[in-house]
Amino acid sequence: MNLQGMMNGIKRYFGLLPISFSNALVATIVVAFIMGLQTYLLLATKTHAVESWLLVRAVYVFPILNYGIWLATSPLLFLLLLKANTHADTLKRNTTYVALGLAFTLGHELLALLIFNVSLYLIYFLNFNDFFELDIKSGVLGLSKTFVEYWVISFLLIHFHSKKKFRQAELRNAQLEAQLVKAQMSALKNQLHPHFLFNSFNTISSLMEEDVPLAQRMIAKLGLLLRKILKDGDVQLVALEDEVEMAKLYLEVEQIRFKGRLVTRFSIDPKVKLVSIPTLLLQPAVENAVKHGFYNKTGVCEISIQAYEEGNFVWIEVADNGDGKKNSLGVSFGMGLTNMKDRLRTSYGEGYELNVNSKSANGGFIVEIKIRKEATKNENINGISG
Structure with missing residues (x-):
């Protein structure tokens, strides 16, 4: 050897x-x-x-x-x-x-x-x-001392072995938990894609009967949006600023549809633009804002998206200037908003709040997301970011 x-x-x-x-x-x-x-x-x-x-x-x-x-x-x-x-x-x-x-x-x-x-x-x-x-006397003393050392060393070996197994079990459980969260996020994201595409193609279908060139422009915009979605592949989390850019693309498609009747405003605090949130999290809220904003309305619809830091929380708000009433659309959670709630719970545990309310008696509708800053840094978030 x-x-x-x-x-x-x-x-x-x-x-x-x-x-x-x-x-x-x-x-x-x-x-x-x-x-x-x-x-x-x-x-x-x-x-x-x-x-x-x-x-x-x-x-x-x-x-x-x-x-x-x-x-x-x-x-x-x-x-x-x-x-x-x-x-x-x-x-x-x-x-x-x-x-x-x-x-x-x-x-x-x-x-x-x-x-x-x-x-x-x-x-x-x-x-x-x-x-x-x-020396018999020294030999007996030496054997007694060595026998005690055996028990001390044996105890330490078993103790460190137990600690090592416990750490390995913790690591394995954390990995399994992260894998489970990633699988849940993938399922929810896949559930959202057909819903989003159905709404988009429904809009294009209606435009094909009214203004073909405009429909073609919308298809081009939608193509850009879909390429961005597909480019992300299996990415489950993105920076807040990237998610806002995705919402902007979608609203540009809707602006083509409503021919100038849709006005958008964005206010993103630089302190929170890199906070990780689930991909397409805001999409249901943005679609809801378009529906509520134009419900029983012939004038201009204003949709605003803002995000800011307040205390130990990150706030994200999607609001419209619709009638704000509990109309036939209701304020209950439909499939899209339920998806939002599920994805927030999966990502942040109990470290979030989701509220859907009328802004005021004078009108307007708002979706508020409130996330604890610590929750954006937990092990689940780190485990599903890839």
Whole structure:
């Protein structure tokens, strides 16, 4: 196996851990330093002098070797802990934990003892017996300490694994929620397209009997509008200024139909022109304004679209100067306005209001959309913007 293959194997091995290797390495170094410092302070309180080699061994060598072995064996321990955790029987699971603890404790101590003494032998080329030590009392204390370390490390591995699974579940749920919202938005948008086209072609059909050149101009304008719609493809959200431009195109088509009797006004605050809203959201309100504006009326119809920021809200208003009465068109939500409400709820949750009312006793009709600024920045909006 070449060096690159070996490095990739080591990377995959430590990739089994529920935390990154760099974090595990930093934690190992910090714990080893703290334990070494504790030992140094303990030895420093002794009244008699401590041999320099004993100090180096106790403060530097043992802690680094001890926690270095734990770091090296943690991926294997983690896999065995996960396997043990699959046992449905609690007694069997706990018995496996204890068995693993005894096996790793004994293995850890033997490996540490072997590495330590063999290293000294190789470095100093002295008699193996001069360095090999086997103190029963120290051995029992070492095993007890290592057994406690096993449980602490095991708890931390399982804890970080649970946190990782929870974060992954949260991310997966957020992705699924965003996908669901995108699917809902697509369905509502597709529902709106036939409704819009039906109204447009109905207008063209009526013009073909009255003024063919005017109908042709309207078809050309409608072509521009449809190209813009098709260009967006699957885009579910657009900037408010783009949506207003779409409404302008539609109203230009209607202005051809009504031959100068339709006047439009637009007032868009630069602070809100980049706020994301669902594509074609304003279309039903604009169509409604045309219907209400010309209902039982022979004079000029004025339609205004304005958007502005007020407090923590973005306001969008589509208004006309019609009679404003609860006429046969009513103020109830038809298919188009219901579509608006559904799309607003899908995009902003509870962070919006939609009101459809007469402007005043003297006339006029208005559709008001009120959106919390925070709602335009939530995860659903970000997830369906593409």
